[in-house]
Amino acid sequence: MNFLSYVVLGGFSYAAGWAIRTYILNKQPAPEQPYNLKHxxxxxxxxxFFIIMLIISWMIGRYALGHISLDLPFIIINSIVATFVYSFGLNPEKKSYDVPD
Structure with a gap:
């Protein structure tokens, strides 16, 4: 995969987290414990999302990159990074991730 492919995958991951936060979590009544990454x-x-990304990463490796055998380092690292980017979109604690002035 090239850099542009990883940027697109990261964009989809962030958008998925943002969509979950915006369309599911924000539409529900406020929970007793506020939403944060430990909720x-x-x-x-x-x-x-991590489990879904394990499957998607395996499919990318198998069908797009042509890895014949199970490429565990690629699958695990790709899934961890995508889940990390997903957490930026999912996290309602905006102050934790804001870029300082």
Whole structure:
């Protein structure tokens, strides 16, 4: 994969997190415990996205890159990085991720 492919994959990951936060979490009643990266619902979404990315990374490696054998380092690292980018879009604590002035 080239740099542009990783940028596109990161954009899709961020957009998926943003969509979950905007269209699902913000539409629900406010929880007793405020949403942050330690909230059980957020951890569930992160875990589900990581599992989905494991499958997508395997498919990218197998069909797009032509890896005949199971390329575990590629699959795991790609999934971890995509989940990390997803967390930026999912995290409602905007102050934690804002770029300083």
């Amino acid at each position: 059980p619902a957020i951890l569930g979404y992160l875990g589900a």
